[in-house]
Amino acid sequence: MNILFSHLNFPAQFGAFGANLARQGWSVTFVTERTDAVPPPGCRMFRMTPHRTPTEGVHRFARPLEAAMINGQAFANAALAARQAGLSPDIVVAHSGWGAGTFARAVWPQAKLVSYVEWYYRFPPVDAVGPIPPGNDADRRALALARNAPTLLDLAEADLVLCPTQFQADQFPGWIRDRLTVLHDGVDTGFFTPDPQARLDLPGVTIPEGAEIVSYATRGMEPTRGFPDFMRALALLQARRPGLHAVIGGQDRAAYGAGPPDGTSWKRHMLAELDLDPARLHWPGLLARGPWRNLLQSTHVHVYLTVPFVLSWSLVEAMAAGA
Incomplete structure (x- = not known):
């Protein structure tokens, strides 16, 4: 079979799965916005x-849709180049909601289109961090509905709609939920495996022999993924356990939601709030797959916190690695 995966990011949900199919003899192609991405062997x-960013001053309800349409045009141009190079996929699997495969059928009318959906926006949001502040609820409901427009366009063309978890599927209206196939994208259990002999080996991270290691990792450090809660718990642990070291992976940014009220980052905010021993805090930044696996295999306790939201791959990978 000839299959094409489209995602703004890479490897994202599809990298390991596509590589697995390639090893089985499938013809596998990826389309991505990442300029530094390297395709798996074969x-x-x-x-x-x-070609541009959304129009300055465009109606705020329309901004997510315009951004998706610009991405959709970029995908279509890449798909036309692929078609010119002789590519004719039997199946196109596209990450929904961002335009990554919205126009796949315009280029390959004969291909089966699989839409991978993650989230349906509602108000009040189930993924709210703390109490929802008072405001114009009618406006916020309208904005939530408008944010779903790119996903709804994708659903109009899809032959099959995949959603990774039942919780995520339950956010969709009933008439859409009936169309969803709940199927997680999986974890590479040939790579993320327990290793009782593993020792922490991360660049720039030196931890004394025999130290207790607690780990936490996220793309961005924000309340949605429980970063302030983790740091407050860590302050208590440091006070009680002098041999405990923490390894905190990720970037000093908010991937979901806003920054703290003081205008700094959540990392700087929490370091200012808490009495922590910096010598027992280690910040290796974003981790590539190899170092990430090493952290999961060698930590004593890995912490994953989240509001009710999209399930992080990191939780499933941590479980597979035996953390």
Whole structure:
């Protein structure tokens, strides 16, 4: 079979799965916006490059849709180049809601289109951090509905709609939920495996022999993924356990939600709030797959916190690695 995966990011949900199919003899192609992405062995890759950003001053309800349409045009241009190079996929699997495969059928009308959906926006949001502040609820309901427009466009064309978890599927209206196939994208259990002999080996991280290691990792450090809660718990642990060291992976940014009220980052905010021993805090930044696996295999306790939201791959990988 000839299959194409489209996602603004890479490897994202599809990288390991596509590589697995390639090892089984499938013809696998990726389309991504990432300029530094390298295709797995035996796979092809095409780049989609948006030609501009959304229009300054466009109606705020329309901004997510315009951004998705610009991405959709970038995908279509990449797909046309792939078609010119002789590519004719039997199946296109596209990450929904961002335009990554919205126009796949315009280029390959014969292909089966699989739409991978993650979230349906509602108000009040189930993923709210703390109490919802008072405001114009009618406006916020309208904005939530408008944010779903790119996903609804994708659903109109899809032959099959995948959603990774039942909780995520339950956020969709009933008439859409009936169309969803709940199927997680999986974890590479050939790579993320327990290793009782593993020892922490991360660049720039030196921890004394025999130390207790607690780990936490996230793309961005924000309340949605429980970063302030983790740091407050860590302050208590440091006071009670002098041999405890923490390894905190991720970037000093908010991937979901806003920054703290003081205008700093959540990392700086929590370091200012708490009495922590910096010598027992280690910040290796974003981790590539190898170092990430090493952290999971060698930590004593890995912490994953979240509001009710999209399930992080990191939790499933931590479980597979035996953390």
